[in-house]
Amino acid sequence: MKPTLNQMEIALMSHSSGSYDNASVSSPAAVCVLFSMKAGEPCVLMIKRGSTLSHHSGEWAFPGGMSEEFDESPMHTALRETNEELGIDPADIDVWCGMAPVETSTGFKVWPFAGRVADQTVFKLQEREVEEVVEIPVKVFVDDRSKRTITLIRNGDTRLMSAYAYEDRIIWGASARIISNTFDIVMNSV
Numbered sequence: 001m002k003p004t005l006n007q008m009e010i011a012l013m014s015h016s017s018g019s020y021d022n023a024s025v026s027s028p029a030a031v032c033v034l035f036s037m038k039a040g041e042p043c044v045l046m047i048k049r050g051s052t053l054s055h056h057s058g059e060w061a062f063p064g065g066m067s068e069e070f071d072e073s074p075m076h077t078a079l080r081e082t083n084e085e086l087g088i089d090p091a092d093i094d095v096w097c098g099m100a101p102v103e104t105s106t107g108f109k110v111w112p113f114a115g116r117v118a119d120q121t122v123f124k125l126q127e128r129e130v131e132e133v134v135e136i137p138v139k140v141f142v143d144d145r146s147k148r149t150i151t152l153i154r155n156g157d158t159r160l161m162s163a164y165a166y167e168d169r170i171i172w173g174a175s176a177r178i179i180s181n182t183f184d185i186v187m188n189s190v
Contacts, residue, residue, distance in 0.1 A: 002139045003190050005035060005042040005116070011189040012096040012114045012182070030078035030111040031064030032093065033182055036135055037119055043135035044179070045117060046171065047085065050129045060171045062112065062178065063088075063130075074098070074111035086133065087124030093117055099181055104174045105154070112178045140166045141179050142187065 003011070034045040049059050065081035067074065075098060079090040095115040102110050123133050140146045141164060148163040150172055163172035164179060171179065 001187075001190065002142055003042070003186050005037060007190050008035060008042065008138070008186050009096055009116065011186045014189065015097045015099065015185050017098050017100045027106075027108045028067040028074065028077070028111070029065055029108045030067065030074040030081070030113065031062035031178070032078045032082045033062055033099075033112050033114040033178060034082075034088075034093065034117040035115070035138070036117050036121070038135045038137075042138040044138060044141065045133065045135055046175070047130045048132040048134075048169075050127070050131055059173065059175070060169055061175050064110070064112075065129075066108070075113050078111070078113045085126050085130050087126075088117060088121055092121055099178070099185070102174045102177045102181070108174075110174055110178070112182070114182060134166075134169070136166050140164065141183050 036043050036045060045063070046060050047063050049061050063082040063085045064078045067077040071077040071080065075095065079093060082088050082093070083090060093115050095113055097114050099112045099114060102112065104110060125133065146164050146166065148165050148170065150161050150163045150170065152159045152161055161172055161176070162180065163170050163176050
């Protein structure tokens, strides 16, 4: 079943993840999981991170980044970073909920915030940080045919990881876990 944008909004707005305290976290970060309508179809906004970045370069991710001392909250971090990377005014984002944090293999603890970006938003890419923006149809993430298992070998350790395939893109790691967590919330309430 492919959920509608309205069903996703209701499911995610009903979700509560608890505390967003990142004070004791050494590398806190936050991202926006943004939904939109494109050609009459609900989509998820994703970015390809710049190839010169020191962390997760060239990977498919959600807009967002590391918390700064002046950030009031993880949600503020997610909105600030999304604005810096894509030029999206926080006023053009309707935040539906925060979700449980996901840890990365590089030591970041990432708080995702789901919501909707205004339709017809024009993106102004910060080219050093973002190489590409894509709006991926929601059906990709709820269709088992898009799911993959990939093998990651790093520092002599071999790990099997869940991933998603969309056209020539592979979405894996923390981004794939955030997608999975998001759609678990949605599909368990639809």
